[in-house]
Every structure is written in C-alpha cells, then in structure tokens.
Amino acid sequence: MVFSWRGGPDYRRLLLSLWLFTIWEAGSSQLHYSVPEEAKHGTFVGRIAQDLGLELAELVPRLFRVASRDRGDLLEVNLQNGILFVNSRIDREALCGRSAECSIHLEVIVDRPLQVFHVEVEVRDINDNPPVFPVTQKTLFISESRLLDSRFPLEGASDADVGSNALLTYRLSTNEHFALDVPPNHEQGQPLGLVLRKPLDREEAAEMRLLLTATDGGKPELTGTVQLLITVLDVNDNAPVFDRSLYTVKLPENVPNGTWVIKVNASDVDEGVNGDVMYSFSSDVSPDIKSKFHMDPVSGEITVIGVIDYEESKAYRIPLEARDKGSPSLPGHCTVLVEVVDANDNVPQLNVKTLWLPVKEDAQLGKVIALISVTDLDAGVNGQVTCSLSPHVPFKLVSTFKNYYSLVLDSALDRETTADYKVVVTARDAGSPSLWATASVSVQVADVNDNAPAFAQPEYTVFVKENNPPGAHIFTVSATDADAQENALVSYSLVERRVGERLLSSFVSVHAESGKVFALQPLDHEELELLQFQVSARDAGVPALGSNVTLQVFLLDENDNAPVLLGSGIGSADGVFNQLLPKYVNPGHVVAKVSAVDADSGYNAWLSYELQSWSGSTRSPFRVGLYTGEISTTRTLDEGDGTQQRLLVLVKDHGEPQLTATVTVLVSIVENGQAPKVSLRSSVGATVPESSLVDVNVYLIIAICAVSSLLVLMLLLYTALRCSAAPPGGVCGPGKPVLVCSSSVGTWSYSQQRRQRVCSGEGPPKADLMAFSPGLPPCPESADGPGEPSVSLDSHEKVSFCRTALFL
Structure with missing residues (x-):
C-alpha cells in the first residue's frame, strides 16, 4: 500500500486522524490505495478494516462485503485479518487502455448499522509493454537526385503503457547518408523522418538497410525495432509536395457515410506523366482507418465510409501519400489528423442496488434504502450527470462519491396513508440537447402497530326488555383498526366491574371475535333499571393497543307484577x-x-x-x-x-x-x-286485630313523611347542583325541564331523583313518586289521545317512568 503524504510526521498523523474520524462519523468516505499491475495473487494492498476503523471481530457479524462493478474479483479482503489483497491478475491496459488515470472503485458495505465506504485502488503502470512499430520492415524509394535535407516521414512506434513508461526515444543505426529527425513532443501528429545529409549515388549504393530502434522510459527499458530498406531510384528526380505536412480537421462523431472530411493537395514540378499526381493512404495505414475513411485517388478528397465514434477513438492520424506517374514513381507524404468532436449520443446508465426493503413506517430519518450509481460514456459536459427524484416522495438522494448516490429516508412514513411508493430516479446529462434515463425503485412500507382500534362513537344506548331469554343477543359492538394483518386483528372483552354484589360478567358477555353482546340471564327491571359497562377492543399487535366503548343498557319494564x-x-x-x-x-x-x-x-x-x-x-x-x-x-x-x-x-x-x-x-x-x-x-x-291496622296506618304515615322529606332533600340538592359550576353535557348532566300536566284522571310527574339513579345504576330499587293533583292545567293532546298523562323526557328518560310508590 502506498500513501502520498506531504509534511512532517506530526502533520501526517494529524491528517490521518482527521481522515479516520471523518470515515467513522459519516459512514460513507473514501480510502485510496495503489497497487502495481501484474501483481501476483495475494499481493498486499492495504489494511482496509483498520483504515476504516472497523474491528476484526465485527467483520463477519456485520456482514462485511466488498463490491466492484464491472471489475470482477480482482481484489479480495481476508476477513480474518482485514487485509485487502490481489485476488487475480490485474492488467492495467485491459482495464483502462491508454488513460492516464486508472483505478478500481470498491464499495465496502457493512450492516448493523449500515455503513457504506468507497475505496479507490490506483493501478500503477509497470513497463510491461515494449514499443511496437506498425510493421517490422519498411521500404523507401528515394531518388538519387533528391536534394540534401530532404525529409522522408516514418511511422513511429506505439507503447501501450502510460507516463514515463510510454515516453519513447529513437535512434538510427550508424550511416553516412541519413539522420533521424525526431519532432518535439508538443507537435502532435508530426511523424518521424529521415533527413538526407549526403547525396545518394545509385551507382555507388543502389540499396541500404538501416535499423530504427524505439526505447521507452521504463525501468528496465524495453525496445522495439523496424528495419528500413532504402532503394535508390534514378531518373524522376522531383517528388510531389503537399501544401502542408500536417492537416488538422475536426469531425463530429456519428456523421453519416459520405460526409466530406478534407481535401489535400500535392504538386509536382515535373512535366507530363512525371507531374501527374495520384493520392492514396500510406502502405502502413491501419485497417481501422481504411474501414472508416475513403481517399479519392484523383481529387485528394477524404470522405467517411464507417462509424465515427468518439467513445471508440478520440482522434485518427491518417498518413497520406501523393505519388507521380514517373518511372520510377516518386512519393510525397503528409499526415491528416482528424480530431473527433464528442456528441451527446450516450444516455446515462443507472444501476440501483436495494439494501433494505420493505421499510418499516417507523424507520428513522436518514435510513439508507438503496445505492445508486450512474455512468455516461460521453465526455466533458456531455458526460456530466445530475440525478433527481420524482416529486412528493419522502426520500432524497445523498451524493456519496462522484456519480454515486444513496437513497435515504427524508421524512416520516405512514403506511395507513401510503403503503407503496414508486420512486423514479432520473439521471440527466448536461449536453445539448440533454439526454436522460430513469430507474424505478418500488419501496413498500411495512406496517407497525401504531393505530388503536376505534369505535364509531364513544358510547351506545341500548334498550332491552326485561325477562329476556338467557343468551339473548342485545347488541353488537364493532371497532376498526387502520393497521394491517395481525396489527388490525381486533378482539373484544368486557371491562370487569361489580354491579351491586355481583360481577358484571354474570350479567353479560361479549364474543371475542364478532363483538356480539349477550345477556347471560333474564334481566329484571325491578332489580336493575340501567346496566352501564364498558367493552374493550384490542388488536393483536406487539405491543397491543386498545380502546373502550361504553354501553348503557336500559331495561324496559314489562307488566309482570300484579297490584x-x-x-x-x-x-x-x-x-x-x-x-x-x-x-x-x-x-x-x-x-x-x-x-x-x-x-x-x-x-x-x-x-x-x-x-x-x-x-x-x-x-x-x-x-x-x-x-x-x-x-x-x-x-x-x-x-x-x-x-x-x-x-x-x-x-x-x-x-x-x-x-x-x-x-x-x-x-x-x-x-x-x-x-x-x-x-x-x-x-x-x-x-x-284492630291494633294491627292502626300500626299499619302509623307505618304508612311514617313512610309518607319519609318519602316527602327525601323528595324535598333531593330537590334542594338538585337545585344546589344546578347552581354550581358543573361541566355541561353528558348523560347525567342537566336535562330538559320536566313537564307536569293534568288530565281527567289527575296529574303526574317524573322525579329528577329517579333520573340521577338511572344514570348511576345504583341506589334503592323503589323510591319513585307519582303525585296527582286536580288543580293543574290539562296536558296537550298526544298520539295516545286526549286526557292521557304525558311527560317531556330526554333521550335517556324515554323508557323510565315513575313507579307508583303510594296512593292515598
């Protein structure tokens, strides 16, 4: 592993501490390593677990894993010691071609909690490729009449390495006639050349063999050679000459076949057939150039005949030759450098890797849902990609590294509102016109038990006739739960309490699943006028949630008691x-x-x-x-x-x-x-005996006085309660005024004390009062006909009438 640090030891330690702290806090950082290409299996790259701040003992429990898109298994991590090592042969040229930078991007993922780290492993170039010439032997035909300092272009060598390993130097075998002309590095496309330093004499030497050697700048140096066979020609002593030695043209990619590229021109001062020029590609031109370009031999025009793709090649160097028709024919040479202009013709590519689905509706904000990477094969602004999400979703994209994003939870989820989100990720480049691509992520929301069962109303009033058969169905309660599955499975039960001396469960029961309420025994209005209780509804979630509803069961009197x-x-x-x-x-x-x-x-x-x-x-x-x-x-x-x-x-x-x-x-x-x-x-x-009747009369008088006193006391108490600041509403709150009226048979009224007892469900069973008075105005006619007693009652008083306690 190689780290490049500048500064003293203290400075390096400070930077290392800040770097590791950032990795630990953010959970999504970047490490840089480097490894030479062609390293053997098992070559040490770096202590990745230590550098990420992870303990060796937690690598396996936390599901430590390394992923590399389109890189196979070149690198691997030993989970026992946390070392990143070379797993298989790494060929830099196969990975990155002639790119100056070459690196392998790794995504390190650990769970519990989820953390994502980005690691870049730079693949260093080694000098494993020698310079290569297009041909092993090149033949040059040079007239003996060529002037001194005449230049003859040569095709240079190429080296698959980069940097200094691809920096080539040339040398020519020793001879007295030719020298090697090497152009400066900044003159791209300018070929090598042989320069005539001494006049040729065909009679002295009709043929010469020279060795051109290319040496790269690697350690150790590697070389490549080409043999130059020079044939000295006689007679035609003027070769065609191009207007320029180097033509440069820019050509957009994806142009249609037949597109005109450039027209070159060469002239020959000779006359007749010795001055007629024919154009062609040089003999050592690559087959790829011949498949993409056509050279008109007469006009010198170059046109497109194949696919021009910037992503395949950014430039084409085309060596041309202009040859006259003399005998022997003499050539002139030039180079056309075609620079391909990138067009925005590649749509961004999205790769989505989901990590945690479905997502619980109580998931914490910032939870990572998916990892998203995007690539664009275009260059410049055409390859600059931005990502966005479909609107109105509770998620957001967080950029982790260059074209890598994390889809995280941005706002709270509620399954009862939305149970499924279709998140559309749009990647759009900056080209003109802009190209874009989308990828959909279906995010399901998992239910948690956050809704208690709910009744339609807080209480119900039920009217039941007394003397019902045992097991009679008197009412059905129903509660709904907005959750799903077992969280919405509702069961019902009684809220147990005592009714007098007995338990509520001895009077009624409720079916756990249907919510049906049953009377377990015949109910007696004379014993119990109002049975008020609560039914609980609970779901099957963990923890279970519940709510209660109140049932007021009024027992309707039947004429089952004789005077x-x-x-x-x-x-x-x-x-x-x-x-x-x-x-x-x-x-x-x-x-x-x-x-x-x-x-x-x-x-x-x-x-x-x-x-x-x-x-x-x-x-x-x-x-x-x-x-x-x-x-x-x-x-x-x-x-x-x-x-x-x-x-x-x-x-x-x-x-x-x-x-x-x-x-x-x-x-x-x-x-x-x-x-x-x-x-x-x-x-x-x-x-x-008569004394017994007298005693009965005394008892009757005492009872009358007691009832009257109780009535007065209750009226005073009722008045005091009405004047106090009691909260309004409720079943036992102040009701409507009681109408007291008369008929041909007298008058009667419904006592407020009885209403208070009905609300509580307690108290003595028989303490009602019906008072008759002939002096009150008659009642208004009702549906039962004139003269019948009537009373104005609220909804809770409809079925409770005064019981005759005493007639005098």
Whole structure:
C-alpha cells in the first residue's frame, strides 16, 4: 500500500486522524490505495478494516462485503485479518487502455448499522509493454537526385503503457547518408523522418538497410525495432509536395457515410506523366482507418465510409501519400489528423442496488434504502450527470462519491396513508440537447402497530326488555383498526366491574371475535333499571393497543307484577276488610280507603280502583275513587240498605296485559254513637286485630313523611347542583325541564331523583313518586289521545317512568 503524504510526521498523523474520524462519523468516505499491475495473487494492498476503523471481530457479524462493478474479483479482503489483497491478475491496459488515470472503485458495505465506504485502488503502470512499430520492415524509394535535407516521414512506434513508461526515444543505426529527425513532443501528429545529409549515388549504393530502434522510459527499458530498406531510384528526380505536412480537421462523431472530411493537395514540378499526381493512404495505414475513411485517388478528397465514434477513438492520424506517374514513381507524404468532436449520443446508465426493503413506517430519518450509481460514456459536459427524484416522495438522494448516490429516508412514513411508493430516479446529462434515463425503485412500507382500534362513537344506548331469554343477543359492538394483518386483528372483552354484589360478567358477555353482546340471564327491571359497562377492543399487535366503548343498557319494564294490597298477606291475591259505619252520615262520607302498590313502573304501575258489586238491590250507596281508592257514600243510608254491605273492589294497572287484584270490604251499619271497631280478615277468613291496622296506618304515615322529606332533600340538592359550576353535557348532566300536566284522571310527574339513579345504576330499587293533583292545567293532546298523562323526557328518560310508590 502506498500513501502520498506531504509534511512532517506530526502533520501526517494529524491528517490521518482527521481522515479516520471523518470515515467513522459519516459512514460513507473514501480510502485510496495503489497497487502495481501484474501483481501476483495475494499481493498486499492495504489494511482496509483498520483504515476504516472497523474491528476484526465485527467483520463477519456485520456482514462485511466488498463490491466492484464491472471489475470482477480482482481484489479480495481476508476477513480474518482485514487485509485487502490481489485476488487475480490485474492488467492495467485491459482495464483502462491508454488513460492516464486508472483505478478500481470498491464499495465496502457493512450492516448493523449500515455503513457504506468507497475505496479507490490506483493501478500503477509497470513497463510491461515494449514499443511496437506498425510493421517490422519498411521500404523507401528515394531518388538519387533528391536534394540534401530532404525529409522522408516514418511511422513511429506505439507503447501501450502510460507516463514515463510510454515516453519513447529513437535512434538510427550508424550511416553516412541519413539522420533521424525526431519532432518535439508538443507537435502532435508530426511523424518521424529521415533527413538526407549526403547525396545518394545509385551507382555507388543502389540499396541500404538501416535499423530504427524505439526505447521507452521504463525501468528496465524495453525496445522495439523496424528495419528500413532504402532503394535508390534514378531518373524522376522531383517528388510531389503537399501544401502542408500536417492537416488538422475536426469531425463530429456519428456523421453519416459520405460526409466530406478534407481535401489535400500535392504538386509536382515535373512535366507530363512525371507531374501527374495520384493520392492514396500510406502502405502502413491501419485497417481501422481504411474501414472508416475513403481517399479519392484523383481529387485528394477524404470522405467517411464507417462509424465515427468518439467513445471508440478520440482522434485518427491518417498518413497520406501523393505519388507521380514517373518511372520510377516518386512519393510525397503528409499526415491528416482528424480530431473527433464528442456528441451527446450516450444516455446515462443507472444501476440501483436495494439494501433494505420493505421499510418499516417507523424507520428513522436518514435510513439508507438503496445505492445508486450512474455512468455516461460521453465526455466533458456531455458526460456530466445530475440525478433527481420524482416529486412528493419522502426520500432524497445523498451524493456519496462522484456519480454515486444513496437513497435515504427524508421524512416520516405512514403506511395507513401510503403503503407503496414508486420512486423514479432520473439521471440527466448536461449536453445539448440533454439526454436522460430513469430507474424505478418500488419501496413498500411495512406496517407497525401504531393505530388503536376505534369505535364509531364513544358510547351506545341500548334498550332491552326485561325477562329476556338467557343468551339473548342485545347488541353488537364493532371497532376498526387502520393497521394491517395481525396489527388490525381486533378482539373484544368486557371491562370487569361489580354491579351491586355481583360481577358484571354474570350479567353479560361479549364474543371475542364478532363483538356480539349477550345477556347471560333474564334481566329484571325491578332489580336493575340501567346496566352501564364498558367493552374493550384490542388488536393483536406487539405491543397491543386498545380502546373502550361504553354501553348503557336500559331495561324496559314489562307488566309482570300484579297490584299488591297493603294490609293483605304477602303473596295473597285478595283480602277482606270489616268496617263499621254510623247509620246516619251525609253523602260523601269516607267509609274506608283501599291502598295498593305495584312493583312495575310507569303505566304498568298506574293503578285504578273499581267497585265491582255490592249486596243490595237498589242503587249502591257507595262509590270508590278511581285513583284514590277511597270508599265514600253516595247518599243517605235507609232501612232498605240493610245492616251490612259487602263491597268488592277491583284494583287494576294500566299495563299490557292488564293485571288485577281484588279486596272485599264488609261495611257494618251501626247506630250513631257506637264506637267503630274495624277488623281485617284475609281471603281465607283470618281475623286481624284492630291494633294491627292502626300500626299499619302509623307505618304508612311514617313512610309518607319519609318519602316527602327525601323528595324535598333531593330537590334542594338538585337545585344546589344546578347552581354550581358543573361541566355541561353528558348523560347525567342537566336535562330538559320536566313537564307536569293534568288530565281527567289527575296529574303526574317524573322525579329528577329517579333520573340521577338511572344514570348511576345504583341506589334503592323503589323510591319513585307519582303525585296527582286536580288543580293543574290539562296536558296537550298526544298520539295516545286526549286526557292521557304525558311527560317531556330526554333521550335517556324515554323508557323510565315513575313507579307508583303510594296512593292515598
């Protein structure tokens, strides 16, 4: 390995440190080595791993590899010691021809992390090619009458080497008649020549043999020779003479056949046939020139007959000869130097090597996607190439070395927005007109789990009738995930919590794949009016992402509870009351009051009372309040009414189907002044003491007071909450005002306290209040007809009606 440093040791160490630091930091730098051509296999080139700052132990794990485009396996790296060595024969002339510079470009690639290094190995020329003349023997015909200092051109030798190895010197074998004329180096195209120093005498010497030797400047020197056979001619003593010894012309490449190149002219002072000139190529002209150019023997015009390609040859040196028709014929010589002008006729060539596909959408900026190299066979501005990318792609090109680029990530990727990019790389030269070529790189974006499953709305309201069959499907939740494959595979589960004393999972379940929600058991509106819970949706990504949705399941009441009479035995269908009534009372006197409750809600718990029968034959002296249950007199009692009346009172709700209960009231008519004694008998004839009925009345009064106090307290609390700065909105936020109205059967309202309990799903099961008042204005007509009770409710209050707690 050869490094060329200038300066002292400290200066060299400083430059070496800066150079290695740049390689380590940038990950894409350049090393320079040199190696002589024709080096043997295994010849040491350089410690490439050490110079790149890489540890020997990490070469294999990091997939250290060397690539060389169009150079085969000339160089190789020993992964055990990190040494770059010659792997096969390197012929500089085969690689670079006669170019002054010759180097092998290597791309060194290591992974984990990815780094790309550029290494240039200069191939030094050695003197392995001797000078070569076009022919081994050249015959010259020279008239004995030629004047002194006449010059006879010779074809020089060529050397395939470069530099000093191709610097030729010439010498002529010793003789007394000729000297060798070597033109200066700067006169390109000026041939060698023999100069006549002493007149020729054919009679003295009709033929001479001279040896022309060419020696290159290499170490050791190599030589080539050509034998010159000089035949001395007699008689025709004037040779044709060209206007110039060197003609120079510029010819664009790719000109069509028949294109005129130049016309040369030679004159001969002789007369007659001795002055007639014929033109031709010299006898030692190369076959390549004969295949590309045509010489008109009469006019001296040169035209194109083959393909002129700048990339094949940048210039053509054509030796010409003008010969007269004398006997013997005498020649004149000149050289035409045709310089080929480059045309922009080569399209840039792109080579794309992808490194990492597909690219994850969370890849870091600056990640190398592909390596791109571009070449253009043209020269000058025609070979200057710039590369660009198609617009609106999240990538950019980074120039790493001359015509080498890296395609890197320039902005963040999002597979859900764009899953595939077609990146078009355009290489355009600077010629006129400009030529360009494109190469496409398809970059697929790999999905990462960056999107959680999403529901269409944050919560759903579901209405379910109570007493559903076990396993009934009540709702289906569905969430979508914008990711792909397993990252978009959604599964559903319940967010477990306690509902009262039981777990939520004992009430409902959700199918993990379909999202269907099932009721595991019959639900009872009287036990649970609102079941509020959350369903979680999670994807199968790593890590998994999830989101929740809230379900509010309102249980719709069904008329599944019959009215229950207060004071009757538990579970009994009807009962018997005994009531004493003074004989002389005014009409409207209240005899007794029948009270009943219904465990249902709304209309299903709205009770009415009817008098079914009585024991007399005339118009009944009693009536019962339709909604109060109060039994009162309609007229004054007389002797015909008897001493005891048996009244059958029917209690019924307004549900579908309608459920009823009956109670029998035995009214005993007594004389005024007698103490009333009331007894209660059940339907099976059991007698209840009067003290027990009094106790029941006391309990009823206490219950009424408690409920009233609770109502007042709740109203005060509600007012305080409304006045506070609570955030608006939400299921449990302030609703619309409750409409309180009346009809022919009274009025009723829906309590705000009940709404608060519905939102929470907790609280006592039966604390609703339905209050009737005949003094309120009637309700507006509804779809159910005039006179029916109506109430204004919001979307969460549609199915919750007041349950009758007590009728007085």
